[in-house]
Amino acid sequence: MQMHAPLRLLAAASAFAPVLAVTFSLLHAQAVAQAPSPPGPLPAPPAATVPVPAPTRGKLLYDLHCIACHNSQMHWRDARVVRDWPSLITQVRLWQERGRLQWSDDDIAAVARHLNDTIYRLSRPTEPRG
Numbered sequence: 499m500q501m502h503a504p505l506r507l508l509a510a511a512s513a514f515a516p517v518l519a520v521t522f523s524l525l526h527a528q529a530v531a532q533a534p535s536p537p538g539p540l541p542a543p544p545a546a547t548v549p550v551p552a553p554t555r556g557k558l559l560y561d562l563h564c565i566a567c568h569n570s571q572m573h574w575r576d577a578r579v580v581r582d583w584p585s586l587i588t589q590v591r592l593w594q595e596r597g598r599l600q601w602s603d604d605d606i607a608a609v610a611r612h613l614n615d616t617i618y619r620l621s622r623p624t625e626p627r628g
């Protein structure tokens with residue numbers, strides 16, 4: 499085993515105290531073992547978050563309870579069941595009943611608004627904006 503120069507010096511100086519020298523060389527070996535890994539690149543700071551508009555309640559409800567089927571049902575846009583705002587409300591009410599979701603009128607209106615904003619684009623003269 500090769501000794502580092504300073505260690506050799508110290509070992510010589512410690513000739514009268516071999517126990518001390520052994521202790522030191524152990525400590526030194528330990529220090530060398532711990533030293534070599536240089537600090538790696540720091541973890542990247544979290545990317546600046548671009549503010550995204552909060553999803554509406556209607557979108558959250560729809561995404562949670564309804565989208566599983568409709569995403570894969572290509573006849574969604576061709577279906578003619580929904581022709582106006584009242585029939586959209588009726589359909590949403592029926593579908594949440596089928597799912598036993600017990601939505602309030604507000605929930606039904608919120609999901610209908612979401613569907614209307616994203617798909618149907620019906621005029622809804624009696625509905626308040628929002």
Ligand code: HEC
Pocket residue numbers: 560563564565566567568571573574577578579580586589590593594597599609613
């Ligand atoms: C089990 C699968 C499934 C789930 C869950 C489901 N739907 Fe549907 N939905 C369908 C299918 C299939 C149709 C098309 C029926 C048809 O063609 O007559 C449909 C039709 C509709 C329509 C009428 C489409 C049109 O323009 O004619 C609306 C509105 C609707 N769903 C809303 C919802 C809402 C809101 C939910 C969640 C509460 C929901 N659905 C959950 C399968 C599902």
